[in-house]
Amino acid sequence: MEKASQTERLLNLVCVLLTSELGMTREELYDSVRGYQQKKAGNPDALLKLFERDKNLIREYGVQMVSDIDESNQSARYKIAEGEFSWPAELQLTGKQLELLELAAMAWSKTSIQTWADFGMVKMRALGHNIEHSMIGIAPRITSADSNFELIGKAIADGESISFDYKKMDAKDSDSKVIQPAKLRTIEGEWVLLGKDLNTNEMKNYLLRRITSKVETGQETADISPDQIERAEEELSEFIQGNVAKLMISENSEAEFRYGASGEVQTSFMDEELFSEDLLDLASSIQVISPESLKARIERAIQRVVMDHA
Amino acid sequence: MPRVLRTNHDLFGIALSITGYINRNGNNVAVSDAAEHFGIDVKRLRKLISTLFTLENLSTTDFYFDFDMDAFDKKGILRLNRKALISGPPKLSNQQASALAMGLEYLSGFPDFTGDQDLLTLMKAFGATPRISPAKSQNPEKLSVLRSAIQEEMQIESEYINTKGERSVRTLEPLRIDIVNGVYYLRAYCPKNKAVRSFRLDRMNQPVQTQQAISETARKSWVDDEINYTEDSEKLVEVEVDIQAKNFFRNFSSPELPEIDGETMRGKIYTGDYASLARHVIARGGKVKVIAPMQAVKAVSQAANRLTLSVPTDED
Numbered sequence: 001m002e003k004a005s006q007t008e009r010l011l012n013l014v015c016v017l018l019t020s021e022l023g024m025t026r027e028e029l030y031d032s033v034r035g036y037q038q039k040k041a042g043n044p045d046a047l048l049k050l051f052e053r054d055k056n057l058i059r060e061y062g063v064q065m066v067s068d069i070d071e072s073n074q075s076a077r078y079k080i081a082e083g084e085f086s087w088p089a090e091l092q093l094t095g096k097q098l099e100l101l102e103l104a105a106m107a108w109s110k111t112s113i114q115t116w117a118d119f120g121m122v123k124m125r126a127l128g129h130n131i132e133h134s135m136i137g138i139a140p141r142i143t144s145a146d147s148n149f150e151l152i153g154k155a156i157a158d159g160e161s162i163s164f165d166y167k168k169m170d171a172k173d174s175d176s177k178v179i180q181p182a183k184l185r186t187i188e189g190e191w192v193l194l195g196k197d198l199n200t201n202e203m204k205n206y207l208l209r210r211i212t213s214k215v216e217t218g219q220e221t222a223d224i225s226p227d228q229i230e231r232a233e234e235e236l237s238e239f240i241q242g243n244v245a246k247l248m249i250s251e252n253s254e255a256e257f258r259y260g261a262s263g264e265v266q267t268s269f270m271d272e273e274l275f276s277e278d279l280l281d282l283a284s285s286i287q288v289i290s291p292e293s294l295k296a297r298i299e300r301a302i303q304r305v306v307m308d309h310a
Numbered sequence: 311m312p313r314v315l316r317t318n319h320d321l322f323g324i325a326l327s328i329t330g331y332i333n334r335n336g337n338n339v340a341v342s343d344a345a346e347h348f349g350i351d352v353k354r355l356r357k358l359i360s361t362l363f364t365l366e367n368l369s370t371t372d373f374y375f376d377f378d379m380d381a382f383d384k385k386g387i388l389r390l391n392r393k394a395l396i397s398g399p400p401k402l403s404n405q406q407a408s409a410l411a412m413g414l415e416y417l418s419g420f421p422d423f424t425g426d427q428d429l430l431t432l433m434k435a436f437g438a439t440p441r442i443s444p445a446k447s448q449n450p451e452k453l454s455v456l457r458s459a460i461q462e463e464m465q466i467e468s469e470y471i472n473t474k475g476e477r478s479v480r481t482l483e484p485l486r487i488d489i490v491n492g493v494y495y496l497r498a499y500c501p502k503n504k505a506v507r508s509f510r511l512d513r514m515n516q517p518v519q520t521q522q523a524i525s526e527t528a529r530k531s532w533v534d535d536e537i538n539y540t541e542d543s544e545k546l547v548e549v550e551v552d553i554q555a556k557n558f559f560r561n562f563s564s565p566e567l568p569e570i571d572g573e574t575m576r577g578k579i580y581t582g583d584y585a586s587l588a589r590h591v592i593a594r595g596g597k598v599k600v601i602a603p604m605q606a607v608k609a610v611s612q613a614a615n616r617l618t619l620s621v622p623t624d625e626d
Contacts, residue, residue, distance in 0.1 A: 014326065
């Protein structure tokens with residue numbers, strides 16, 4: 001008999017478990033799944049290792065294979081959690097929606113989160129017709145030089161809390177934080193974490209670049225409601241709108257290309273230090289009129305570069 | 311286009327999802343459409359369907375998937391003779407849903423996608439919320455010209471200011487627009503440099519599509535995901551970077567990972583010219599220090615000193 005491939009073995013395992021009402025022990029699975037039965041006469045340790053590996057692969061793919069008692073017990077009965085294979089029948093995705101999901105998954109290419117996005121995308125494809133290709137030539141990508149980025153992304157997906165050291169703008173020392181992370185997003189080109197501070201119970205935003213230690217995951221968790229997220233997003237939006245700078249932009253300059261205008265221009269910003277970096281990048285064609293604090297920050301920054309390289 | 315899926319794991323995922331796809335498409339799908347939809351070739355799809363068709367519980371001798379193999383082979387149609395064990399695709403795991411939700415949120419921050427009803431519907435389904443603050447704004451007309459040129463495979467002309475501040479009118483053969491962490495780059499074949507190069511959109515002015523189609527060389531060019539290439543002429547520079555400015559390294563290629571010592575990172579980067587290096591150093595406002603070579607240190611010093619002259623003071 002032809003040797004069962006890994007794909008065949010995994011599929012067989014899922015199907016056998018799906019048809020079992022009471023769940024099945026490891027031994028019963030060995031008897032029912034061709035890939036295992038073929039190896040049953042061989043080394044039992046090797047077979048156990050293979051079974052353990054398959055369980056992990058199936059779970060990694062997102063199939064909720066559960067057991068009634070501790071899995072180290074030989075009489076543990078395995079089954080697939082109820083409702084695992086049912087989407088609302090009316091749920092149908094358009095070709096355009098599938099294309100958007102493709103782009104969303106593509107954004108994670110070359111990160112460890114790509115595997116989740118790709119596996120998810122295979123399932124989503126089954127919910128739609130043909131994928132549209134109206135956005136040919138657009139390649140969104142999420143990259144981060146920050147080693148904490150993927151740790152935080154995983155903690156969000158797993159609902160775990162995290163702890164890290166954080167240095168606020170202009171602070172001399174870092175503070176320790178324990179956070180229930182809710183969202184990671186880019187604002188003005190910077191990655192910002194929205195999360196609940198577990199010491200104060202307040203929703204706060206944290207710039208990833210200001211995290212000065214390795215992020216660790218923790219046991220303590222807290223619920224965050226969609227309302228809390230929405231409110232925190234609105235507050236940040238209001239904060240940004242309230243931070244207004246007046247700039248003088250030289251005519252026919254790179255700053256004019258970027259801001260789309262020359263002369264006096266008014267713009268809002270999220271964080272004075274980050275914004276000053278944007279302005280320093282264009283320092284030869286842009287001057288700050290207000291606020292004074294921003295103007296002074298830029299002058300100090302230039303002086304510091306001069307001193308550091310004297 | 312769907313990505314090419316090759317691993318056993320990918321095939322496992324497709325196998326679990328394909329009967330749901332067939333059911334949702336009236337149990338009658340062209341084999342070629344199904345293959346394209348899941349990003350595999352017809353031969354591989356045939357093998358996968360055949361595997362599903364022969365799956366059996368050895369204890370009960372139950373079969374789970376009764377495909378019409380005759381219709382597959384003779385009519386190019388994928389269908390089931392009777393209801394399959396798996397009639398819908400598996401649900402997403404938390405991690406999968408979260409990865410797609412974050413990707414959708416990322417898209418929603420770009421002007422191309424803001425207000426897109428399909429995107430908003432998806433975001434609602436995934437529990438994601440639209441981005442409150444858009445990415446650095448881009449002129450929608452600029453994007454529209456570039457996208458149209460890419461789709462029609464035509465060259466463009468645009469005014470461009472490079473990192474040294476040099477202004478020129480460039481003819482480019484556009485291939486792709488990359489949106490990397492909120493920054494737009496045109497990836498284009500540059501006939502002047504005879505290579506694919508990255509051009510920040512915010513340094514381009516008034517691009518126009520020409521009547522000239524892109525060359526065969528451009529069409530066949532491989533666009534790497536890496537924005538910063540190292541060229542033979544590039545010089546190695548040693549830098550010391552405050553950990554808060556670690557994204558400085560993202561702008562350059564490096565021969566090795568920087569060393570971390572407390573809140574300071576020390577590393578080496580390649581740069582094509584010291585003037586553009588100086589610009590990146592100045593933009594970090596004192597959080598990056600060039601250590602060596604001395605010519606690079608001097609270039610930063612000179613550039614910063616020039617700026618002190620242009621910083622306005624309140625003196626009469």
